[in-house]
Amino acid sequence: MISQTLEYALRAIVLIAQRDGQPCTARQISDMSEIPLPYLSKLMQGLVKAQIVQSQRGPHGGFVLAIPPEVLTIWDIVSVVDPLQRIEHCPLKIRSHGTSLCPLHRRLDNALAATEKLFRETTVDELLADSGGLTPLCESR
Amino acid sequence: MISQTLEYALRAIVLIAQRDGQPCTARQISDMSEIPLPYLSKLMQGLVKAQIVQSQRGPHGGFVLAIPPEVLTIWDIVSVVDPLQRIEHCPLKIRSHGTSLCPLHRRLDNALAATEKLFRETTVDELLADSGGLTPLCESR
DNA sequence: GTAATTATGGACCTGAAGGTCAACATAGGC
DNA sequence: GCCTATGTTGACCTTCAGGTCCATAATTAC
Secondary structure (H helix, E strand, O other): OOOHHHHHHHHHHHHHHHOOOOOEOHHHHHHHHOOOHHHHHHHHHHHHHOOOEEEEOOOOOEEEEOOOOOOOEHHHHHHHHOOOOOOOOOOOOOOOOOOOOOHHHHHHHHHHHHHHHHHHHOEHHHHHHOOOOOOOOOOOO | OOOHHHHHHHHHHHHHHHOOOOOEOHHHHHHHHOOOHHHHHHHHHHHHHOOOEEEEOOOOOEEEEOOOOOOOEHHHHHHHHOOOOOOOOOOOOOOOOOOOOOHHHHHHHHHHHHHHHHHHHOEHHHHHHOOOOOOOOOOOO
16 A cells, blocks of 8 residues: 555655755665665655755765655655545446445545545654654664 | 555445345456456455355356355455555664654554554445445446 | 766666466256 | 356466666766
């Protein structure tokens, strides 16, 4: 349900957010988060294109957040790397009763909606603050 | 998030449940639910092995529920075809603070827990009853 | 300008999910 | 007993997420 890529992206964002504006290189992120460096590089490109992070090349370059951590949510990152497809209408092709869903798909979409809500409500800032300054992701380091 | 296979399995179960004990052949399910017949056959085998449904070969054979629809839940089916992996401990290999999760993984697991809860609470019976006897899956037929 | 350090871009590999197929096994009707 | 209708089994194909690699571009320090 939570793809490996999403897990990676969230780890990377949390690590960058911890640096509080100081650039963080792909190698540093890779070392700290156990994300394969080449894969991380590709992942970051998506986040740069989506303007979640900014990149800077050359010595002392790296990545910084392009959006303040109090505003950036898990949902923002999910939307970029692994969009959560809500169920808009019946997957069977038979003409639908307008926008209403059958009981089965109503329930399934409710589960998706609950997930979406939780993700929209959680900012990156909260992910840092809750750790009390210590133990950034689990007890990293 | 909701795999194609899970979607298929749930459609099949709902259709079988509607027959109320009368066997439903793979071909009938396939025709009604737009699931490719060969793939459905393979899918059903898993449900038979897990004793969610019973199968009967030969003329007038087919599939029937092995568990009453008031008892059978979405969760039962999910567990067979696409188990929802809860986050038990930090995915990073660094030794964990016992069973506690970091803020990030606490939130992710909360989303999984909410989904699990909804799935555990929903019986197949409810999926039929809510439709008022009509419109079995969306407005199938 | 040159060298070192970083990100970028594109080609490629791999394993697993989704999907197909054909040979086989079993049950019922005649 | 034979034929037909069904599910079962195992081999195979296809697509894509996850992952690797290398050449290139940009930036900084000297």
